[in-house]
Amino acid sequence: MALGSALVPSAGDGVSPSRTFLNITSQRRSNAPRKACFGERPKPARGTHALPRTLIRRLEMGTPRRRIPDEIVKSLARLQERPEISHSMSTHPTQYAHPEALVETDWLEKHLNDDGIRIIESNEDILLYDTGHIPGAVHIDWRADLQDPVIRDYISPEKFARLCSRHGITPDTTCIFYGDKANWWACYALWAFRLFGHEKVKILNGGRDKWKAERRPMTREVPKYPETNYPVPKKRFDKEIRAFFDEALAQSKGGKPLIDVRSPGEYKGEITHMPEYPQEGVLRGGHIPGAKSMPWKTATNDDATFKPANELAKIYLEQCGVKPGTDTIVYCRIGERSSHTWFVLTYLLGLDNVRNYDGSWTEWGNKVGAPIEKT
Amino acid sequence: MYPTKLNKIINLFETLPEDERRETLVSYADNAKKQEPRESEKFDLVDVRKDEDCTDTVGVYLLVDENGKAHIRMTLGPEVQTLTRSMTAILCKGLEGSTPQEILDLPSDFVTRIVGAELVRVRSQTIYYVLTRIKSICKVYLDRQRMAQVA
Structure with a gap:
């Protein structure tokens, strides 16, 4: 199953940043003097696996495996061997996927x-x-x-x-x-x-x-x-963590997750600049068709810290419809606010395949032929 | 072309290397608080508002003395950016004693000569904001003076 295998680093695969991260983590964990620095990855709470609970229960209860596709059984076995992976993909996490x-x-x-x-x-x-x-x-x-x-x-x-x-x-x-x-x-x-x-x-x-x-x-x-x-x-690593116009367009046409992290006014096309900021030269207001609005600041508390993992999961997995293993693209005006959301999705929720479209609205809003939506 | 005090500040900045220019701007920013109204002062016009062009509340206070010279004081909210603070102190000092009409006629090209090309960028356009607000209060003052004369 893609969810499990996507995060399991294969031997010699140290190319993708998101994949190498788990490799780094394991190195850090074996590096005793740095333990305080990087922190121990907490054990996940029971029942937080990304696979459907019914499947987990069936396996635990000894339900005949022939009723479950082999690839899912293999993925689940991998998850049980590597609890931190199942933790990182949880829809109701109690801890950040990468607290370190x-x-x-x-x-x-x-x-x-x-x-x-x-x-x-x-x-x-x-x-x-x-x-x-x-x-x-x-x-x-x-x-x-x-x-x-x-x-x-x-x-x-x-x-x-x-x-x-x-x-x-x-x-x-x-x-x-x-x-x-x-x-x-x-x-x-x-x-x-x-x-x-x-x-x-x-x-x-x-x-x-x-x-x-x-x-x-x-x-x-x-x-x-x-x-x-x-x-x-x-x-x-442009290909891995960065999205360009054509990829954002394909994401939009394919109905895949796109998150617009600008203010609601910018998303709706009521304003073409951030509230309290000068106009930065965008011709049209609105958003990329199909993009969900979730202002970046939703992920933070009043003291500028990040919200707890369960709240973040609710925001992005439930409200934005982001699914583990699915390509997700985030954008804002020039890619800086969306970097914040990219960090939340990648490191705090442990989602793979999240890319930041840094061309963002200053490109899309001015681009000849680019469709927009206003709501 | 520029008021004498402002001209001296412009000339100072133009001679500074980049690192000293930054230091001097920070030093002016540190002094922005000194431009706040003093207890005994009474003003002809007060304009305190939080609007879309700046990240926090900015207050402008104008006092025109019996010789027609303007004295400007300003208050800045905590979120106001450093360069905006610097420009506040620079303008309050540089325009001290100018007439409202001289302030209104002031071209804005000196701003880049003070700040330097490296620090002028899209997100720092608010460096012009303080000058705009000062000109705005002077314009209201002059308009009211003219209205009073007509009446």
Whole structure:
């Protein structure tokens, strides 16, 4: 069955970012000194398997297997061998699928000087880092550092390697991202790092807002780290975690899950810019036909932390109709708010095959021939 | 072309290398709170609102003295971005003592000379917001003056 097999890393398969994640997890779990850093994956509660409960019950009760298709039996067996996988695909999870993808403010304050981590601040407010930041944190500017200045695209693998080297990052460095706006831009930077295959990435739960609200230390001192020699990534994982216009169009025509994470006004076509933001040059208002509206902020609490797993599952699996194993595309205006939702779906709910359409509404809304819907 | 105080600030920024420009902008942002109304001050016009072009409430207070010179004070909500704070302090200081008409006639091209090309981007267009609000209150003031004269 696709659900189970999609997440089971096959031998030698370390290509797809989403697949490699489980490999990383197992390495981390065997790395005793880092246990506190990455956390233990909790055992799932009974009855949280993604397979229908009736099938599980039939197997447990010894119902003849011939009545159940072989592939499902094999998948279920795999799930029982690897409880973390069944946990990650649960429709009623009690824990995040990848709790190790988050760090809490309390933990970070105690580990500011740990070797092997790099704290990275990424904000919408371009001068916010300069006004004060977490001690030891470096700044990555979503536009100046991550976007190509000429082509509407991300930087080249060579530039990414230079960026990491400049900040003393190696492929083994655990990058902990945080920022303003409940980690919008932090998730965007994290997604961009995953685009280049950097595996060890985490988000500071609650981001800059929570850190500051808790009156934790801030500094204006800009740290300097010895330059590293980050190898140039062999490829960019566009195909795996990024969607382009044609793919979003196919998703729309195929009736597959598309989530529009903009504000309701933008979705309905009543406004062509974010509330409280200037117009950014979109000709038409509305949304991609078939897209469900679920503003990104629905996934966060008032203190900018992520909502618990069961609430997230209710929002995305029940209300948005996202199904494990099905391709899902998320979008907003330029791909930054949808990076937040991509992180929630991929890391907190453990869904495979989620891609971020970063062309988003600034492309779709202006594109000649692109259909739109207004409701 | 520009009021003398504003011109001095523009000239200062134009001589700064990028890192010092950022530092100076942050330093101005730190001083934005000092531009708030003082207890004893009474204003001719007050315009406090939260509108669609800015992330938080911005208040503009205009006092025109007996010599026709404008004195501007401003209040900013906590969510207002750093560059907007910087521009608030720069404009309150740079326009201090100008007449409302001089402020209204002020071209906005100096903003990029202060902020620098690297920091001007789509999501930082709100750097023009403060100037727009200051001009707006000056326009209302002048319109009312003209109306009063006609009456």
